[in-house]
Amino acid sequence: MVLAMSFDMFMQHLLNGISLGSLYALIAIGYTMVYGILRLINFAHGDIFMVAAYFAFYGVSLFSMPWYIAFIAAIIMTGLLGIVIEIAAYRPIRNAPKISILISAIGVSFFLENLGTVIFGGVPKAFPQVDLFTEVIQIGNVSLQRLTIIIPIVTLLLLFGLLYLVNKTKSGMAMRAVSKDHETASLMGVNINKIISLTFALGSILAAVGGIMWGLKFPQIAPLMGIMPGLKCFIAAVIGGIGDIKGAVLGGFILGVGEIMLVAFLPSLSGYRDAFAFILLILILLFKPTGIMGEKIAEKV
Template identity: 75%
Template sequence: MTFDIFLQHLTNGISLGSLYALIAIGYTMVYGILRLINFAHGDIFMMATYFGFFGVMTFGIPWYIVFPLVLVLTALLGMGVEATAYRPLRDAPKISILISAIGASFLLENLTTVLFGGVPKPFPTPEVFTDVVQVGTVSIQKLTFYIPVVTGICLAGLLYLINRTKTGMAMRAVSRDHETARVMGVNVDRTISLTFGIGSLLAAVGGIMWGMKFPQIAPLMGVMPGLKCFIAAVIGGIGNIGGAVVGGFILGIGEIMLVAFLPTLTGYRDAFAFVLLIVILLYKPTGIMGEKIAEKV
């Protein structure tokens, strides 16, 4: 393999890893505060692509107006899922909340199928993202370079929010102890809702870029990326934002390099994520950057 070909695979791996990282952050934020997995997160990612498709293709609104609107609508959708599927069961056993999360996932998938049909649709990709850059003898789409940059900006903004603002302080307090945070004057319900909203917004950013990179959307398109991003969050250390990013890059680069160096295993590309998950759980159950957290009685 020449250096040019390796560079192309590496950039593709970093690009895919950036997308996994963005979506995985949503999983890890919700887990960090509620100690549960939002299994509807992959379907919220899917809904963002449909919002973008109908905004541009059906209503004819320019993409630079539609894409910011998609972020807002997807954040509101995430907050709505939290208010209807999670908040009423906050004091219920964990298994009840888990079942509710799975039910919300199935609801979004089937509702999308009924309303929009199961036939895949082409996602609109503006020309500014489809231009190609020549690096040596390799042609690389500009979008491949934009994705890590956007991911870095989103991560920097999120870390600033969590570490430097009162809202972030409230999130950190709620992640430690709901009751103590409430006694200290934190609006726990609003903080949790905001966490879902931010996680869903990041999923929307990932969904828009995913749609442009793989320009075909379908009601079940969020299932496998959702599972992989959950795995990325576990690999990095569920509940740790930095860990989610690290896990996303490990998974994305690992997948691309597996196909590049062992093309005969291309059909097992999805299995790579699950094998890696098993290995991590066997040898480091808390993940690469995770910490052991005692269960609350």
């Protein structure tokens, strides 16, 4: 009986860890895509995730949209926001020194956080709950919200769709060309601006899906809600190998499962849950700086 209970508890925590890891993976893909194209860490990515949650929240609560219409509208608006950020904050300084682009990314992050505080207010809001996702289902002796199962499925479907786009379409071929060499790709007829905007839009759409599902899973949103998930998803991208889409997903799953298992089996260390991600980052940088699936990239002189 004890062994059975222990196995059930393990499966409960494992599924929760996979669900959390799937959310990390979605957001980490956005980091890794932008880095793969521009060699830029978009530190505003976690705040785009936050804005998407607010778009969905106001779509349901203020405009009385059905939840599925509000969620789709939020995803589209967040994709457009990603394009606007790229055009306004990154494109004008694309050829500037890397430190200038980094400062711009941090500035965009602070701007979104403070603008969110002014517009949305600093008081956390309760994210709308949908019975379809919150209903508890029973798998053997394990009780789970349906959302816990839906999140990994959505993540895998989006991953396969993205891999198909990158590897099997002309736009994907152009993205891979731009990631290798901007100048050569331009000479071959690739519209660099269009491809980079497409990359930001795709990354922002994935962050939007992650933000909405985060709001459903942890039903409280606030203007600063994207800071810690954003940092953790950046760490997940580094763990898997930043610049590699499948590596970002792997890093997300490792981080999510590791966090949940740490709390589950070492409850005395639950206060160090966030520290786990940073310790893992330090270990990766010490022993495998390019990440699990990353390849060493020579810097251009």
